[in-house]
Amino acid sequence: MIDRPRVAIVLRGWLEENLNLLHSLAKFKRFNANWHVFVDDLARGAEDPDWLLDQGWDGIICKENSDELFRKARERGIACVDLSDSGVLRADCPKFRPNNVAAGHLGAEHFVEKGFRHFAFCGFKGDLWSEERRDGFVEGLALAGKKCTTFETVYPGVSQPAWEFAEEDEMARWLKTLPKPVAVFACNDLRAVHVVNACQQADFRVPEEVAILGVNNDSARCELSAPSVSSIPVDVSEYARAAGATLEALMKGAEPKDFKELTLIDPLEVVTRRSTSIMAVEDQAVAQALNLIRERACKGITVEEVAKAVHISRSLLEKRFRQYVGRSPQVEIRQAQVIQIKQMLVETEYSLAHIAEMAGFEHPEYMSVVFKRLTHTTPSAYRRKSKELASVGL
Structure with missing residues (x-):
């Protein structure tokens, strides 16, 4: 019988981005590797590493920010690849993150090309990935001689109806202070949908008065919104290829030091839907x-x-x-x-x-x-x- 490396993939499987990642990893495996795969799609191993690690693995790909899981896995000599979108770098665990600054630049270019003069960012205070996307957007606008205003609050970790309704109320008041037409770049698609709902509450037309762009291209969330939300996709195919190739090499004896400590994955081009399908014209x-x-x-x-x-x-x-x-x-x-x-x-x-x-x-x-x-x-x-x-x- 052929000896196959045992690989655990730890992520929250209900997120569309993660489902897409699994599909892309499956394609990588089909052509490039012969793994025996277990998918921890509830990310239980991130909360209870011993539950997962007691089964014995040759490699782990983890998209959760779990210091304990990575530490215990490396203590047992298990090859690890870190896909969590945090700023933490872990010894002997090559890390892959989205190039969030580049996503911000792309958002700025998208709106500037459409002729907008007024810009705003809506994100989450204290979340590194959101702040990186904000900084990229601000920097991209500055290169075009533009400025923007921001709206940021703390994300509680879990989206709940009462919190979302309160956020949308506050956003509606914020939107009323902005000159129109205005282009709003949201840190992710959830935040973009909040802005759409706030526009409806404040009686602003999307995209005629407020154009809205999100990130991650959670297509179900984007399409459920009315109007549908334009978004910048994460390149999950490149994530899967890079992560899979790295893990395969590590399990064959390569050393973590042979790989970059951190690799940033550039975003794909904007998927344009109704929320930005307009040119900003004054006529x-x-x-x-x-x-x-x-x-x-x-x-x-x-x-x-x-x-x-x-x-x-x-x-x-x-x-x-x-x-x-x-x-x-x-x-x-x-x-x-x-x-x-x-x-x-x-x-x-x-x-x-x-x-x-x-x-x-x-x-x-x-x-x-x-x-x-x-x-x-x-x-x-x-x-x-x-x-x-x-x-x-x-």
Whole structure:
């Protein structure tokens, strides 16, 4: 019988980011390792290390900040990889963390490119990862000659309804003091949803008056929000590859000193949803037109109908769009349709004929022509490529 290393993975399995990490580790293992794996998806081993360690392991990957588990594991000669997002560095335990400063920079770039002049950060006071994302956002804005205001309170460790409602009440009062339109960067998706709810309470339109961007891309939380929340994903595929390769090498006899004490994993590009799907423009007619196009592009709205709805002539609408947006209303309509087509190609198994109908095209052939003109690939090729990338964890 082949001797397989015994590996324990300790994390809170109900978090989407951690589930994605498990999927990516499974893909790494399938092609690169022959482990016998136990998943402690309640993270019990972080609270009670002896319960876990008494079973005997060759390696541990832990996403919890448990000094005792790492210490006792190393005392027993178990190879360890630390994925907890804390600032603690542990002897003989190579550590991987998100590059939170880079996430902040990415948030700043996203909003600056959209033309915003006013910026704010909403986070958790005293949490290193939140403060790093804040500092990256502030630094990124400073490089563009911009400043921002902040709203930070202490996270109690567990989200409870009474606490969330009280936070949203306080945020609503804070939002009323900010100039509009304003771009708000939240430390994570939970905080971004708080801001969305606070906007609804204060009667501010999202994203027209308050655009909101989160971090982690917890897709279920982001999509449950109304409007849906844009977010910066953590690169869980790179986490899994780096952590898996490091643990495999350690279990084969490599020394911890052969690896960097800390490796920062850069974030992926922004996943744009409704909460930031806007250009910050001061022309009210153009702003209203953009909002109308986003809402009705896939329902067959025409440029003439948009102009009529915002009470200006088509020629004036065309002129103002080119001035403030840099493209025509017709191209904006097509861009909005293509965004929806991409989402349906990736997230559903709908036929091209059904997707064309849902995107506002009478004929799937014409949809394919428009899609290829704007993306330089066909819908079928785009779907196939997306599935190939997903199959290898990208």
